Amino acid sequence: MNNYLKLEFRKNHMGMLLFLTAAFLGLNLMWLMISLQNPNESQLHWGWMMMLAQMPIIGAVLSPTFMAVIASRIADVEHKGSTFKLLYTLQSRTSLYHAKLLLGMIFAAGISIGQALVLIAVGNIVHFEGSAPVEKITLYYIMSFGVTFASYLLQLDLSLRFRNQMAPLAIGILGSFCGLFVMYLYQFRILQHIVLWTNYVTLSASVMSSYDPETRIVQYEWCPVNWYGIAAVGVWTIMLYLWGRRMAERREV
């Protein structure tokens, strides 16, 4: 597997993928900095919790499309060169799928670690009250990694399935939007878990607990670990893996 993974690194122009990842993290940083241009006392007081409530929304907006872009690039290299026929005579079908999956997993992990570091950096630049809640941040980004990886899996499966990359990319963009839409349907908790992309928010570490429209003061509270959300992401991941593996095994070339 190690060799196959190395081959994937060589096949995909890593410079472009790394540039995209850096740009993605830069966007996260910029978004947070814009939202905290002139922080008031309340924002500084609730800073860490506010960030942990905001980051899932940023994740839900940006990550699915970004993972769709990464997955499309990793899968499209085979479509462009019509290399499936050749590769399947040199390596097992599942090993090719697993190598692409591993490569995406590395990117998903890199993004999650990068986002956590961006959050801590912003908190220290803006001087939020208190020290960074490292435990909460770590826990959230482990769960966020799960959602990002599951959305990568979905996009990889679709990108390998369709030669026309418009379909998976459009699904990625629409998925982001669906995630946002369902996020507002508070009364349908089950639906929020079923829609993969909304789980960035359902697994959030903190949430707004009250808002006073007159004084515009917002308060936050920590959320307990959402086991239903974790289970939903787990089920999604297993199903998508099995589907992708089955497609790879039965692919006609």
Add this chain to the structure above:
Amino acid sequence: MLKRTIYAETKKLTGNPVWIPFLILPLLSTLIGTLNFTNNLGLLSNTWENLWTQNTLFLSYFFFPALVATCCAFLWRMEFFEHNMNLFLTVPVRRSSLILGKYMIAVCVTILSVLWTLLLYLLSGWIIGIPQGLPKQMPEWILCGILGSVTICSVQLFLSLLIQSFAVPIGIALAGGVLGIGFLSKGLANFWPYALFAYGLRANNPDMKFEFLPFLASNLIFTVLFLLLTVRRLKKR
């Protein structure tokens, strides 16, 4: 000649469901916006202007540039496959006409999408029963939104030809849309092509101060510049 290239491009797209995301995305945007609007009627007043903001905010900042990018990338992708580019470049047609053929298709799809967004907006306002009449500035929002979307088409057409990857220009468009928020918040929307769509639509604030001439000039400059760059790039192949 241009007519023929447009006809050829429409032929290439026959059977390709390029239009489906452009149909679904504004629909989702309207659903989210209207739901958010009705849920926050205590904070927002029941006006067409507020409904417009809710319906177009997410769409114009994050998703529309990426969707236009998908369409433009798809228009080029057909040429990058199976040596089609050789055929494309050897047809006895000027390069500028070839580019304009693709450009016109992208423009038509995006214009229809903006008009579809408008129709959904009117329908949603009618369903929830907004009491006042329609805002007088509405035709201006739409016209400016169309101008902004047309500019994004020219930028993405160039990027998709330059990078020759389907996915990367879409990532750039997403990033461009997000960066556009920064340019808009600093009052520099006219200097960033991805911010022009949201600025033209007045997605953030329908009553914002808006100067049409600098906006029009910015759109013209970006559109002409990127179309010329696209033609130049194609000539160099």
